[in-house]
Amino acid sequence: MTVSKTAEKSSEKPADAAKGRKDTGEPQAEALQLGELSEQLGYVLKRAQLKVFENFLRCMASLQLTPAQFSVLLLVEKNPGRNQTEIASTLGILRPNFVAMLDNLESRDLCARIRSTNDRRSHILVLTDKGKAVLARAKKLVATKHEARLNDLLGPANRESLIEMLSKIANEF
Amino acid sequence: MTVSKTAEKSSEKPADAAKGRKDTGEPQAEALQLGELSEQLGYVLKRAQLKVFENFLRCMASLQLTPAQFSVLLLVEKNPGRNQTEIASTLGILRPNFVAMLDNLESRDLCARIRSTNDRRSHILVLTDKGKAVLARAKKLVATKHEARLNDLLGPANRESLIEMLSKIANEF
Protein backbone atom coordinates (compact mmCIF):
# COMPACT_ATOMS: atom_id res chain seq x y z
CA MET A 1 0.00 0.00 0.00
CA THR A 2 2.80 2.40 -0.65
CA VAL A 3 1.15 3.81 -3.73
CA SER A 4 -1.92 5.41 -2.25
CA LYS A 5 0.10 7.09 0.44
CA THR A 6 2.42 8.38 -2.21
CA ALA A 7 -0.37 9.94 -4.17
CA GLU A 8 -1.36 12.09 -1.24
CA LYS A 9 2.03 13.37 -0.43
CA SER A 10 2.33 14.19 -4.11
CA SER A 11 5.66 15.29 -5.48
CA GLU A 12 6.83 18.29 -3.60
CA LYS A 13 5.29 21.21 -5.35
CA PRO A 14 7.91 23.16 -7.28
CA ALA A 15 9.15 26.43 -5.90
CA ASP A 16 7.15 25.60 -2.82
CA ALA A 17 10.06 24.92 -0.53
CA ALA A 18 11.36 28.26 -1.70
CA LYS A 19 8.37 30.51 -2.21
CA GLY A 20 5.25 30.02 -0.25
CA ARG A 21 6.33 29.62 3.33
CA LYS A 22 5.82 31.87 6.25
CA ASP A 23 9.04 33.34 7.53
CA THR A 24 9.67 31.47 10.73
CA GLY A 25 12.81 33.38 11.51
CA GLU A 26 15.25 30.59 10.66
CA PRO A 27 18.30 31.46 8.59
CA GLN A 28 16.79 29.79 5.56
CA ALA A 29 18.55 30.22 2.23
CA GLU A 30 16.84 32.80 0.08
CA ALA A 31 14.29 31.69 -2.48
CA LEU A 32 15.45 30.96 -6.00
CA GLN A 33 14.73 33.39 -8.80
CA LEU A 34 12.48 31.87 -11.43
CA GLY A 35 13.51 34.57 -13.85
CA GLU A 36 12.54 34.20 -17.48
CA LEU A 37 11.18 30.77 -16.71
CA SER A 38 7.89 32.20 -15.52
CA GLU A 39 7.40 33.72 -18.97
CA GLN A 40 8.17 30.56 -20.91
CA LEU A 41 5.05 29.22 -22.56
CA GLY A 42 6.07 25.58 -22.33
CA TYR A 43 7.05 25.82 -18.70
CA VAL A 44 3.88 27.41 -17.43
CA LEU A 45 1.77 25.28 -19.74
CA LYS A 46 3.25 22.05 -18.43
CA ARG A 47 2.93 23.22 -14.85
CA ALA A 48 -0.71 24.12 -15.33
CA GLN A 49 -1.43 20.82 -17.04
CA LEU A 50 0.04 18.83 -14.16
CA LYS A 51 -2.00 20.76 -11.64
CA VAL A 52 -5.20 20.31 -13.61
CA PHE A 53 -4.67 16.57 -14.05
CA GLU A 54 -3.86 16.22 -10.39
CA ASN A 55 -7.08 17.98 -9.47
CA PHE A 56 -9.02 15.91 -11.97
CA LEU A 57 -7.79 12.70 -10.38
CA ARG A 58 -8.79 13.91 -6.93
CA CYS A 59 -12.26 14.82 -8.15
CA MET A 60 -12.66 11.43 -9.82
CA ALA A 61 -11.18 9.40 -7.00
CA SER A 62 -14.55 7.86 -6.17
CA LEU A 63 -15.03 6.70 -9.76
CA GLN A 64 -11.41 5.77 -10.43
CA LEU A 65 -11.27 7.42 -13.83
CA THR A 66 -8.15 8.98 -15.32
CA PRO A 67 -8.39 11.89 -17.75
CA ALA A 68 -7.59 9.54 -20.62
CA GLN A 69 -10.24 7.03 -19.58
CA PHE A 70 -12.79 9.79 -19.19
CA SER A 71 -12.03 11.05 -22.66
CA VAL A 72 -12.50 7.58 -24.11
CA LEU A 73 -15.87 7.15 -22.44
CA LEU A 74 -16.97 10.59 -23.61
CA LEU A 75 -15.93 9.89 -27.17
CA VAL A 76 -17.53 6.45 -27.30
CA GLU A 77 -20.75 7.83 -25.91
CA LYS A 78 -20.79 10.60 -28.50
CA ASN A 79 -19.79 8.25 -31.32
CA PRO A 80 -21.28 4.82 -30.70
CA GLY A 81 -20.55 2.09 -33.18
CA ARG A 82 -17.02 3.20 -34.06
CA ASN A 83 -14.13 0.81 -33.92
CA GLN A 84 -10.96 0.91 -31.86
CA THR A 85 -8.80 2.49 -34.52
CA GLU A 86 -11.17 5.40 -35.00
CA ILE A 87 -11.61 6.14 -31.32
CA ALA A 88 -7.93 5.74 -30.54
CA SER A 89 -6.61 7.84 -33.41
CA THR A 90 -9.05 10.63 -32.67
CA LEU A 91 -7.62 10.81 -29.16
CA GLY A 92 -4.04 10.57 -30.34
CA ILE A 93 -3.64 7.14 -28.79
CA LEU A 94 -1.70 4.55 -30.76
CA ARG A 95 -3.59 1.36 -31.40
CA PRO A 96 -1.20 -0.91 -29.50
CA ASN A 97 -1.46 1.27 -26.42
CA PHE A 98 -5.22 1.39 -26.69
CA VAL A 99 -5.58 -2.33 -26.15
CA ALA A 100 -4.65 -2.40 -22.48
CA MET A 101 -6.76 0.67 -21.89
CA LEU A 102 -9.83 -1.03 -23.33
CA ASP A 103 -9.03 -4.24 -21.47
CA ASN A 104 -9.25 -2.20 -18.31
CA LEU A 105 -12.50 -0.43 -19.14
CA GLU A 106 -14.06 -3.65 -20.38
CA SER A 107 -13.00 -5.62 -17.30
CA ARG A 108 -14.78 -2.98 -15.22
CA ASP A 109 -17.85 -3.41 -17.41
CA LEU A 110 -17.80 0.22 -18.52
CA CYS A 111 -17.60 -0.47 -22.23
CA ALA A 112 -17.69 -3.46 -24.56
CA ARG A 113 -16.03 -4.61 -27.75
CA ILE A 114 -18.41 -6.08 -30.29
CA ARG A 115 -17.24 -7.86 -33.42
CA SER A 116 -18.53 -5.95 -36.39
CA THR A 117 -20.70 -7.95 -38.77
CA ASN A 118 -19.68 -5.86 -41.76
CA ASP A 119 -15.97 -6.11 -41.16
CA ARG A 120 -15.11 -9.01 -38.95
CA ARG A 121 -11.68 -7.59 -38.30
CA SER A 122 -12.87 -4.61 -36.32
CA HIS A 123 -14.31 -4.22 -32.86
CA ILE A 124 -17.20 -1.86 -32.45
CA LEU A 125 -17.11 0.06 -29.17
CA VAL A 126 -20.16 0.69 -27.05
CA LEU A 127 -20.79 1.88 -23.53
CA THR A 128 -22.48 -0.59 -21.23
CA ASP A 129 -25.39 0.52 -19.06
CA LYS A 130 -22.99 0.74 -16.16
CA GLY A 131 -20.63 2.70 -18.35
CA LYS A 132 -23.33 5.21 -19.19
CA ALA A 133 -24.27 5.55 -15.56
CA VAL A 134 -20.68 6.01 -14.44
CA LEU A 135 -20.02 8.51 -17.19
CA ALA A 136 -23.09 10.51 -16.16
CA ARG A 137 -21.81 10.68 -12.60
CA ALA A 138 -18.35 11.52 -13.85
CA LYS A 139 -19.68 14.42 -15.89
CA LYS A 140 -21.41 15.86 -12.87
CA LEU A 141 -18.31 15.53 -10.73
CA VAL A 142 -16.15 17.16 -13.38
CA ALA A 143 -18.61 19.99 -13.91
CA THR A 144 -19.19 20.78 -10.27
CA LYS A 145 -15.87 19.98 -8.65
CA HIS A 146 -13.36 20.42 -11.46
CA GLU A 147 -14.42 22.83 -14.18
CA ALA A 148 -16.23 24.98 -11.65
CA ARG A 149 -12.89 25.68 -10.05
CA LEU A 150 -11.81 27.38 -13.23
CA ASN A 151 -14.74 29.76 -13.06
CA ASP A 152 -13.94 30.57 -9.47
CA LEU A 153 -10.35 31.22 -10.41
CA LEU A 154 -10.71 33.13 -13.67
CA GLY A 155 -14.34 34.05 -14.08
CA PRO A 156 -16.61 32.78 -16.88
CA ALA A 157 -15.36 35.17 -19.55
CA ASN A 158 -11.70 34.40 -18.98
CA ARG A 159 -12.44 30.72 -18.74
CA GLU A 160 -14.00 30.75 -22.18
CA SER A 161 -11.15 32.81 -23.52
CA LEU A 162 -8.59 30.41 -22.09
CA ILE A 163 -10.21 27.33 -23.56
CA GLU A 164 -10.43 29.05 -26.91
CA MET A 165 -6.77 30.03 -26.93
CA LEU A 166 -5.66 26.58 -25.88
CA SER A 167 -7.77 25.03 -28.63
CA LYS A 168 -6.19 27.35 -31.12
CA ILE A 169 -2.73 26.34 -29.96
CA ALA A 170 -3.65 22.66 -30.00
CA ASN A 171 -4.91 22.93 -33.57
CA GLU A 172 -2.70 25.51 -35.23
CA PHE A 173 0.60 25.68 -33.43
CA MET B 1 18.99 5.85 -34.10
CA THR B 2 15.33 5.05 -34.16
CA VAL B 3 14.55 7.90 -31.85
CA SER B 4 15.31 10.86 -34.06
CA LYS B 5 13.41 9.41 -36.95
CA THR B 6 10.49 8.83 -34.65
CA ALA B 7 10.45 12.40 -33.50
CA GLU B 8 9.97 13.64 -37.03
CA LYS B 9 7.15 11.40 -38.03
CA SER B 10 5.56 12.26 -34.70
CA SER B 11 2.48 10.44 -33.53
CA GLU B 12 -0.36 10.89 -35.93
CA LYS B 13 -2.04 14.09 -34.93
CA PRO B 14 -5.35 13.41 -33.20
CA ALA B 15 -8.56 14.07 -35.04
CA ASP B 16 -6.41 14.61 -38.10
CA ALA B 17 -7.41 11.50 -39.95
CA ALA B 18 -10.95 12.61 -39.34
CA LYS B 19 -11.03 16.39 -39.47
CA GLY B 20 -8.53 18.24 -41.53
CA ARG B 21 -8.49 16.48 -44.84
CA LYS B 22 -9.69 17.69 -48.18
CA ASP B 23 -12.66 15.79 -49.47
CA THR B 24 -11.26 13.59 -52.18
CA GLY B 25 -14.59 12.07 -53.01
CA GLU B 26 -13.90 8.68 -51.50
CA PRO B 27 -16.63 7.09 -49.39
CA GLN B 28 -14.74 7.92 -46.24
CA ALA B 29 -16.46 7.34 -42.93
CA GLU B 30 -17.72 10.55 -41.43
CA ALA B 31 -15.55 12.41 -38.97
CA LEU B 32 -15.99 11.71 -35.29
CA GLN B 33 -17.78 14.16 -33.06
CA LEU B 34 -15.47 15.56 -30.39
CA GLY B 35 -18.47 16.72 -28.42
CA GLU B 36 -17.93 17.94 -24.87
CA LEU B 37 -14.31 16.91 -25.12
CA SER B 38 -13.39 20.15 -26.84
CA GLU B 39 -14.62 22.03 -23.79
CA GLN B 40 -12.75 19.94 -21.26
CA LEU B 41 -9.97 21.95 -19.67
CA GLY B 42 -7.65 19.01 -19.14
CA TYR B 43 -8.09 17.72 -22.66
CA VAL B 44 -7.36 20.93 -24.48
CA LEU B 45 -4.60 21.80 -22.02
CA LYS B 46 -2.79 18.53 -22.59
CA ARG B 47 -3.20 18.80 -26.33
CA ALA B 48 -1.80 22.32 -26.35
CA GLN B 49 1.11 21.29 -24.15
CA LEU B 50 2.07 18.46 -26.48
CA LYS B 51 1.97 20.74 -29.49
CA VAL B 52 4.07 23.37 -27.76
CA PHE B 53 6.69 20.88 -26.61
CA GLU B 54 6.81 19.37 -30.08
CA ASN B 55 7.41 22.78 -31.58
CA PHE B 56 10.00 23.58 -28.94
CA LEU B 57 11.96 20.46 -29.81
CA ARG B 58 11.90 21.33 -33.49
CA CYS B 59 13.14 24.85 -32.79
CA MET B 60 15.92 23.50 -30.58
CA ALA B 61 16.92 20.65 -32.85
CA SER B 62 20.23 22.31 -33.69
CA LEU B 63 21.11 22.67 -30.01
CA GLN B 64 19.63 19.36 -28.86
CA LEU B 65 17.94 20.82 -25.81
CA THR B 66 14.71 19.51 -24.34
CA PRO B 67 12.31 21.81 -22.51
CA ALA B 68 13.45 20.35 -19.20
CA GLN B 69 17.13 20.82 -20.01
CA PHE B 70 16.48 24.37 -21.13
CA SER B 71 14.71 25.13 -17.87
CA VAL B 72 17.64 23.76 -15.89
CA LEU B 73 20.13 25.93 -17.77
CA LEU B 74 17.93 28.98 -17.34
CA LEU B 75 17.56 28.39 -13.62
CA VAL B 76 21.24 27.72 -13.02
CA GLU B 77 22.18 30.85 -14.94
CA LYS B 78 19.77 32.94 -12.91
CA ASN B 79 20.81 31.28 -9.62
CA PRO B 80 24.49 30.39 -9.79
CA GLY B 81 26.02 28.70 -6.78
CA ARG B 82 22.96 26.68 -5.79
CA ASN B 83 23.17 22.97 -5.21
CA GLN B 84 21.39 20.12 -6.94
CA THR B 85 18.61 19.79 -4.42
CA GLU B 86 17.66 23.44 -4.68
CA ILE B 87 17.63 23.54 -8.46
CA ALA B 88 15.82 20.23 -8.81
CA SER B 89 13.12 20.91 -6.25
CA THR B 90 12.41 24.34 -7.71
CA LEU B 91 11.71 22.67 -11.04
CA GLY B 92 9.67 19.89 -9.48
CA ILE B 93 12.31 17.32 -10.36
CA LEU B 94 13.05 14.62 -7.81
CA ARG B 95 16.69 14.40 -6.78
CA PRO B 96 17.23 10.86 -8.02
CA ASN B 97 15.92 11.76 -11.45
CA PHE B 98 18.02 14.89 -11.55
CA VAL B 99 21.26 12.92 -11.44
CA ALA B 100 21.09 11.48 -14.94
CA MET B 101 19.95 14.81 -16.26
CA LEU B 102 22.98 16.55 -14.84
CA ASP B 103 25.25 13.74 -16.02
CA ASN B 104 24.02 14.50 -19.50
CA LEU B 105 24.47 18.26 -19.32
CA GLU B 106 27.86 17.87 -17.67
CA SER B 107 29.06 15.34 -20.25
CA ARG B 108 28.21 17.90 -22.93
CA ASP B 109 30.18 20.50 -21.00
CA LEU B 110 27.16 22.75 -20.55
CA CYS B 111 27.26 22.88 -16.77
CA ALA B 112 29.49 21.63 -13.98
CA ARG B 113 29.15 20.24 -10.49
CA ILE B 114 31.51 21.79 -7.97
CA ARG B 115 32.00 20.41 -4.49
CA SER B 116 30.98 23.09 -2.04
CA THR B 117 33.69 24.12 0.43
CA ASN B 118 31.15 25.05 3.09
CA ASP B 119 29.19 21.84 2.92
CA ARG B 120 31.18 19.07 1.33
CA ARG B 121 28.05 17.02 0.79
CA SER B 122 26.53 19.33 -1.76
CA HIS B 123 27.38 20.05 -5.36
CA ILE B 124 27.24 23.64 -6.49
CA LEU B 125 25.94 24.05 -10.02
CA VAL B 126 27.45 26.46 -12.51
CA LEU B 127 27.17 27.00 -16.24
CA THR B 128 30.35 26.50 -18.20
CA ASP B 129 31.40 29.05 -20.80
CA LYS B 130 30.06 26.76 -23.45
CA GLY B 131 26.88 26.39 -21.42
CA LYS B 132 26.42 30.14 -21.30
CA ALA B 133 27.02 30.43 -25.03
CA VAL B 134 24.62 27.62 -25.85
CA LEU B 135 21.99 29.05 -23.55
CA ALA B 136 22.31 32.45 -25.20
CA ARG B 137 21.74 30.89 -28.59
CA ALA B 138 18.90 28.83 -27.20
CA LYS B 139 17.19 31.92 -25.83
CA LYS B 140 17.33 33.59 -29.21
CA LEU B 141 15.93 30.54 -30.96
CA VAL B 142 13.11 30.25 -28.44
CA ALA B 143 12.28 33.93 -28.66
CA THR B 144 12.31 34.20 -32.44
CA LYS B 145 11.11 30.78 -33.55
CA HIS B 146 9.01 29.56 -30.65
CA GLU B 147 7.50 32.28 -28.51
CA ALA B 148 7.10 34.52 -31.54
CA ARG B 149 4.67 31.96 -32.90
CA LEU B 150 2.41 32.65 -30.01
CA ASN B 151 2.28 36.32 -30.86
CA ASP B 152 1.46 35.51 -34.45
CA LEU B 153 -1.30 33.20 -33.32
CA LEU B 154 -2.88 35.17 -30.49
CA GLY B 155 -1.48 38.68 -30.59
CA PRO B 156 0.63 40.25 -27.84
CA ALA B 157 -2.26 41.12 -25.53
CA ASN B 158 -3.78 37.66 -25.61
CA ARG B 159 -0.37 36.10 -25.27
CA GLU B 160 0.23 37.96 -22.04
CA SER B 161 -3.24 37.12 -20.84
CA LEU B 162 -2.74 33.44 -21.57
CA ILE B 163 0.56 33.22 -19.72
CA GLU B 164 -0.97 34.98 -16.78
CA MET B 165 -3.95 32.65 -16.61
CA LEU B 166 -1.77 29.58 -16.91
CA SER B 167 0.48 30.85 -14.14
CA LYS B 168 -2.54 31.38 -11.96
CA ILE B 169 -3.70 27.83 -12.60
CA ALA B 170 -0.23 26.45 -11.98
CA ASN B 171 -0.01 28.24 -8.65
CA GLU B 172 -3.54 28.26 -7.30
CA PHE B 173 -5.49 25.40 -8.77
Next chain:
DNA sequence: GATAATTGTTATGGACCATACCAAATATCG
Protein backbone atom coordinates in the same frame (compact mmCIF):
# COMPACT_ATOMS: atom_id res chain seq x y z
C1' DG C 1 -6.88 -15.83 -57.11
C1' DA C 2 -2.39 -13.74 -55.78
C1' DT C 3 -0.98 -9.67 -53.50
C1' DA C 4 -1.59 -5.61 -50.72
C1' DA C 5 -3.77 -3.22 -46.97
C1' DT C 6 -6.32 -3.01 -42.55
C1' DT C 7 -7.60 -4.40 -37.66
C1' DG C 8 -6.63 -5.87 -33.27
C1' DT C 9 -2.95 -7.68 -30.77
C1' DT C 10 1.65 -9.01 -28.56
C1' DA C 11 6.21 -8.01 -27.53
C1' DT C 12 9.53 -4.79 -26.65
C1' DG C 13 12.23 -0.69 -25.65
C1' DG C 14 12.68 4.16 -24.35
C1' DA C 15 11.44 8.28 -21.60
C1' DC C 16 9.70 9.96 -17.50
C1' DC C 17 8.32 9.66 -12.71
C1' DA C 18 8.35 7.96 -7.90
C1' DT C 19 10.08 5.19 -4.02
C1' DA C 20 13.41 2.76 -1.08
C1' DC C 21 17.84 2.57 0.28
C1' DC C 22 22.93 3.80 0.93
C1' DA C 23 27.42 6.27 2.16
C1' DA C 24 29.44 10.47 3.22
C1' DA C 25 29.06 14.73 5.47
C1' DT C 26 26.84 17.64 8.59
C1' DA C 27 23.66 19.05 12.33
C1' DT C 28 21.68 18.25 16.81
C1' DC C 29 21.62 17.39 21.46
C1' DG C 30 22.47 14.82 25.74
Next chain:
DNA sequence: CGATATTTGGTATGGTCCATAACAATTATC
Protein backbone atom coordinates in the same frame (compact mmCIF):
# COMPACT_ATOMS: atom_id res chain seq x y z
C1' DC D 1 32.84 15.48 23.42
C1' DG D 2 30.13 11.62 21.24
C1' DA D 3 25.78 9.18 19.91
C1' DT D 4 22.02 10.01 17.00
C1' DA D 5 19.42 12.25 13.47
C1' DT D 6 19.35 14.81 9.19
C1' DT D 7 20.87 16.18 4.70
C1' DT D 8 23.05 15.45 0.09
C1' DG D 9 24.13 13.08 -3.94
C1' DG D 10 23.69 8.74 -5.76
C1' DT D 11 22.09 3.72 -7.13
C1' DA D 12 18.67 0.47 -7.92
C1' DT D 13 14.19 -0.45 -9.08
C1' DG D 14 9.40 -0.41 -10.59
C1' DG D 15 5.42 1.88 -12.75
C1' DT D 16 3.31 4.41 -16.39
C1' DC D 17 3.15 6.31 -20.79
C1' DC D 18 4.63 6.41 -25.55
C1' DA D 19 6.45 4.46 -29.94
C1' DT D 20 7.90 0.74 -33.10
C1' DA D 21 8.09 -3.88 -35.17
C1' DA D 22 5.86 -7.87 -36.20
C1' DC D 23 1.85 -11.17 -36.66
C1' DA D 24 -2.71 -13.60 -37.64
C1' DA D 25 -7.09 -12.88 -39.32
C1' DT D 26 -9.78 -10.52 -42.39
C1' DT D 27 -10.77 -7.61 -46.22
C1' DA D 28 -9.56 -4.81 -50.37
C1' DT D 29 -7.30 -4.55 -54.84
C1' DC D 30 -5.98 -5.81 -59.30
